[in-house]
Amino acid sequence: MTRRVFRYVPFTxxxxxxxxxxxxxxxxxxxDxxxxxxxxTHRDPGPVEEWQRRxxxxxxxxxxxxxxxxxxVMRPPAGLAELARVTGDTV
Ligand SMILES: [Zn+2]
Structure with missing residues (x-):
């Protein structure tokens, strides 16, 4: 008999x-x-600060x-990712 156990997963x-x-x-x-x-929109804060100064x-x-x-992105612990790969679950 299988039982599903939901356990706390320490995602990073x-x-x-x-x-x-x-x-x-x-x-x-x-x-008023x-x-x-x-x-x-810029990819780093430098140009934004420069725009503000100007x-x-x-x-x-x-x-x-x-x-x-x-x-x-939520990264599961290494062991869990391996388990999911084997069982076909998505984590
Ligand atoms: Zn202004």
């Missing part, structure tokens, strides 16, 4: 290195309405909303 959360992370900023300066100027220089605006996005 890893950054998906096959997908580029994304950095961007939006100018939220302004009293936000300026709304956007840096565009925008501040040109407009005097000093407040920005910054967004960072990346992708994560």
């Amino acid at each position: 959360v890893e950054q998906d290195r096959t997908a580029e992370p994304e950095y961007e900023a939006r100018c939220v300066s302004g009293d 309405t936000e300026c709304g100027a956007e840096s565009g 925008h501040t220089q040109e407009t005097g605006h000093r407040r920005y909303r910054r967004d960072f996005g990346d992708y994560a």
Whole structure:
């Protein structure tokens, strides 16, 4: 007789290195309405910060909303991945 046992699996959360992370900023300066100027999306923070410096220089605006996005993959422990390969389960 077989019994299914659900056990705690210590997955590791890893950054998906096959997908580029994304950095961007939006100018939220302004009293009534936000300026709304956007840096565009970049793969590292350098160009975003440079855009902010330039925008501040040109407009005097000093407040920005910054967004960072990346992708994560859940990595099962090595032994479990091997077991899943044998039994055909997806982990
Ligand atoms: Zn602005």
